[in-house]
Amino acid sequence: MPRIFETKDxxxxxxxxxxxxxxxxxxxxxxxxxxxxxxxxxLKNPVKITDYEFDENVKYxxxxxxxxxxxxxxxxVKYLNNHGFIITAYFVRYIKWN
Numbered sequence: 001m002p003r004i005f006e007t008k009d010x011x012x013x014x015x016x017x018x019x020x021x022x023x024x025x026x027x028x029x030x031x032x033x034x035x036x037x038x039x040x041x042x043l044k045n046p047v048k049i050t051d052y053e054f055d056e057n058v059k060y061x062x063x064x065x066x067x068x069x070x071x072x073x074x075x076x077v078k079y080l081n082n083h084g085f086i087i088t089a090y091f092v093r094y095i096k097w098n
Contacts, residue, residue: 039086
């Protein structure tokens with residue numbers, strides 16, 4: 001599957017965004033479309049990383065944006081074989097603490 005980008009997260013693991021997932025993000029969360037570079041930055045330098053309680057292989061990465069009403073860009077990543085792929089990304093008002 002074609003990739004939009006591949007980068008390393010804060011801990012040095014590879015994460016990629018596929019063309020299919022980017023289309024999903026643009027269709028379901030169009031407010032994120034102008035934030036492609038910020039998605040990369042969220043993975044490299046998040047303000048917080050939390051776990052997803054139902055799947056230990058899923059991580060939530062957050063980045064703060066002062067100028068937005070929904071202040072945090074949330075990027076959801078699933079890891080398989082120590083490589084991650086972005087499931088989705090959207091803005092939220094609060095960090096979900098686990």
